[in-house]
Amino acid sequence: MTTASRNEVLELLPWYENGTLNDAENEAARVLLSTDLDANRQARELRVLRAALADEPILATNMQVNLRRLNARIDPPPSRRRPWFAPFALAAAALMVVATGIGLFFAGERAGRFHTLTAPAELPPVPADAVLYRVDVAAGVDAAQLAALAGVPGARVLQGPSERGVALLAVPGADAESVLARLHADPRLRFVTAVAR
């Protein structure tokens, strides 16, 4: 046996010891061991190594707990799964919000301008020299009574009185001062002020 082939057989000794060599390899190892002291020493070391590893105490592990953990990984809780239609429902909801917004925007346009007391709706035509008064009258005073209260022939109620008693009164410019004094003096009028045209 050459040195090279001897080394090859020595390399195989671990598998000679565990009994997994094929017939030819097994025979070669057997022949070497029958004549080679160093090979015998190595084989003895390998037997001790093998015995030491086989002799290792069995470790206690909690297989059942670990299996439960694995099962949880395979079957994640169903509540965490989104239904297949979730993206569609989300898109539909977003679309509804946008459509409602657009609808409200155009509905506002159709309703016309928003009016306040200081920005009233368009008024009926009045003479160029007329003065406008915003008045707050007591409950029960109607437009005819209000016009009569002004006490001048050209006085005209343009709006109101509303449910809250607010009205717009036009009086000829020449009589404006006297009408204002008369209105201030009447207890049925709670508030009077001139309004810019």
Place this chain on the structure above:
Amino acid sequence: MKFQGDRFRVANSAGANQNGEDLACLTLIAQGDRAAFERLYRRYYDRLFRFVLRVTGRMNIAEDVINDTMLVIWRKAGEYRAAAQASTWIFGIAYRKALKALSRESRVTDVCDEIPDIEAPPPETLDREGLHAAIRQAVMQLPPEHRAVVDLTFFFNRSYEEAAQILDCPVGTVKSRMFHARAKLRPLLTQLLGD
């Protein structure tokens, strides 16, 4: 002398039976059979635990590696081809998962020379149990790849071809790793045996 001829060995009847049961389990698992999966899990748990613990040396990693391995088996049982024994396929997955887990922990030592020389306790102070424990401790100081070869050979009685399949490397690499592992352990073994 060359040993590159036909490497076929006839498996013993126990091994053949076990492989048959494993194959049956894998077929059922591929069809989504959870009972078969749990059966396989129970059959392999202790063996894989031992092997993964040997490779990683870390108890806290071992359980996760086993579950990572079995999860692959659950998902890919249908991809198993019976070119190798089922156990070889399973151990191969476990080995790769173990190395990946180790590299995540950044504690892999890849080069044999980086391992410090193994010191033996005085042989006269050791009984048989103590001697075996000292040897096992010395094995744990080898690199993970070398430990895997030693354990597959001496504990799991795998041939070098099976070890090569499990470790996904050439047969020559398996022999080389075994050579280096033996060289590293020899001073201890020689001293302990009193040669």
